[in-house]
Amino acid sequence: MPAIASFIARAIKDGGDENVAKKIRSEVHDFTAKFSVYKR
Numbered sequence: 001m002p003a004i005a006s007f008i009a010r011a012i013k014d015g016g017d018e019n020v021a022k023k024i025r026s027e028v029h030d031f032t033a034k035f036s037v038y039k040r
Contacts, residue, residue, distance in 0.1 A: 003031055 007028050014020040
């Protein structure tokens, strides 16, 4: 999935910057919220 690859690449490249890391974290949270772990 391109989105996951993008998260990883950005974290490796710019993850040392806490502001960037927080933004990536937020985007990952929003992305994963779309997928249920358990059947509803």
